[in-house]
Amino acid sequence: MELFATKGYETTTVDEIAATAGVARRTFFRHFRSKEEAIFPDHDDTLVRAQAVLDAAPPHENPLDTVCRGIKEVMKMYAASPKGSVARYKLTREVPALREREIASVARYERLFTRYLLGHFDEEAHRDGVSGYDEPLLAEVAASAVVTAHNHVLRRWLRSGGVGDVEAQLDHAFAIVRRTFGTGFGASRPASGTPAxxxxxxxxxxxxxxxxxxxxxxxxxxxxxxxxxx
Amino acid sequence: MELFATKGYETTTVDEIAATAGVARRTFFRHFRSKEEAIFPDHDDTLVRAQAVLDAAPPHENPLDTVCRGIKEVMKMYAASPKGSVARYKLTREVPALREREIASVARYERLFTRYLLGHFDEEAHRDGVSGYDEPLLAEVAASAVVTAHNHVLRRWLRSGGVGDVEAQLDHAFAIVRRTFGTGFGASRPASGTPAxxxxxxxxxxxxxxxxxxxxxxxxxxxxxxxxxx
Incomplete structure (x- = not known):
């Protein structure tokens, strides 16, 4: 990150990165396939952790709550090193190749959450015997709402220099979004066993x-x- | 589109496109800056039309309804030539450069709608004197929900070969999304003059x-x- 900030991202070579880190070029390439990958090393692991949160969800948890807990794994990754995250954010805004890579990462989280919600909305709708309910549409819209809220809070935090408790800010944002948009969620499908x-x-x-x-x-x-x- | 389908996108040259269209290379470049631009010629015009819908909205229309009408301009552009839209969709899935361009277009619509909602939510919240209401967050989440619903319906229609009334399908999708997520919209800010x-x-x-x-x-x-x- 220091090299990129002083020399510029495009002109910094892998050889220079390896030399600064005190390792051989081969060692660099054992860990990362490219310079881009060295910048965003954690998305693969974070996806695995988010998936684990979904897999371990209590059976009666509202699937939207589960997904909100899932994306908190992404926020935790950024919050673990505020300075590094802010530096990477600045770089990402300047280098189109990094921005494209980031957009692709966001799309992977969205697909993960859409798949999860699809499976779970579907189950509930089938149990209640409700037809004409467009699960694929609602799953994708809900997943995108959760990811958008997350990205909004993250971007605000990064722009302000990574100061403050971003996980608490995320919880607050989810509460606002749920209060505003979440009211009727499931309202057209009264679950059996719920109060009248x-x-x-x-x-x-x-x-x-x-x-x-x-x-x-x-x-x-x-x-x-x-x-x-x- | 015929050339791309038979020769492949990457290997088709601008000279071949111009020759097939019976125009000079110079004439092609008077209309389009690149091959990519020749594929997506209408997004600039469509953004202008969507903006015009927002600008001409009746003063008391729910801003979410306004945005839904705004994005219908995008759907109309695709619906105007189902065959061409389906062919372009297939091409877009295969050519990364085109997919990136499409993602960038989607981002432009999202920004347009976020800006509009921000201005209008804000107005309402100020009128009602409600504080602690996170307009930038809610505007971005709502804009992304509308765009995601639109893209979902569009993608489904394109995959099915562009058959059926996609504008009616979009209206139906918006109704489902609003029924499910829209209930509480504004619920925390009772507008003055609304019934008790x-x-x-x-x-x-x-x-x-x-x-x-x-x-x-x-x-x-x-x-x-x-x-x-x-």
């Missing part, structure tokens, strides 16, 4: 979701409890 | 959004009307 009515207060608003066959008295009691007037 | 409580039936579920200071009787009457029991 639920109510949730958010600031000055009360959102109630009820089965259309729920007794009115039960809906009312739920609302009164949520408003603290029951 | 609203209720909407969707299949077997009733979703009610109420101000926390709404009279219980009014909430109940709204629910009864929506359920058709009032």
């Amino acid at each position: 009515a639920t109510a949730e207060r958010r600031d000055e608003v009360l959102v109630t979701v009820a089965r259309t066959d729920a007794p009115l008295g039960e809906i009312m009691a739920t609302i009164e409890r949520a408003l603290g007037r029951g | 409580a609203t209720a909407e039936r969707r299949d077997e579920v009733l979703v009610t959004v109420a101000r926390t200071d709404a009279p219980l009787g009014e909430i109940m009457a709204t629910i009864e009307r929506a359920l058709g029991r009032g």
Whole structure:
């Protein structure tokens, strides 16, 4: 990173990198296939860790929560070395080859999460016997929303010099996105075993979701409890 | 497109394209800067049309609806020549340079819509005097959701050979996305002048959004009307 910052990325050779690191050129190429790869060494490992989070998810966790935990593995990788991440970000903005590589990495996470959500939305929809529900569409949209929120928080943190608790900022961002867009998630498919009515207060608003066959008295009691007037 | 399909994209020269089109090489370069540009000639114009849709939006239209109408301009461009769009899609999948160019185009639409939503969410939030609301985050997530839904429908249509009414498919997809993710949009910021409580039936579920200071009787009457029991 020091070499790239002082000499420029394009003009720095692998020989110079190897010499500065005190290793042979062959050693460099045992670890990395290219200069680009030396800049982004961790995406393969991070994908494996994100996949592991998905694989180990508790069976009744909301699949969107699982995916949010999955992408936190990416954030942790950046947060582990703020200075290095900021330097790499600056470089990435200047070198088109690195930017393309980064776009490709983002696409890999999106595909991983889309596949996961697809499997899990699908399962739920089948269990509830709901048809006309477009799982592939919703899985891709949800995965892209999670990845976009993550990238937004990451970019803001990198631009501000990598200062502050970016993982907490990510949790906060997910909470805002879920509060804003997530309300109706699954609303068109009431899961069996869920209560007939639920109510949730958010600031000055009360959102109630009820089965259309729920007794009115039960809906009312739920609302009164949520408003603290029951 | 015929030349690319028979001779291959990389090996087809601009001279051959010009000769096949019956024009001089100079004439080709008056219209296009490169072979890539000849493949994607319409994105600049389409961006201008999408921008015009945003600029001419009725003042009280939901900004998400405006953006959905904006991206329909992109879909119309593809739908105008299904055969050409399908051929270009096949080519794009095979030629990395074209795929990168397409990714860059998608990013331009996303930025256009993010900027628009940012301006409009912001306005609403300021009017309602709500703080702690992360407009840049939500604008980017919403823009990416709209673009992802559009690309999903477009890709499905192109893979199926460009058959069927893709604009109607897009409207249907937006309806599903809005039904699933759009419920709570703005729920944390009750706009002044909106009713104290609203209720909407969707299949077997009733979703009610109420101000926390709404009279219980009014909430109940709204629910009864929506359920058709009032």
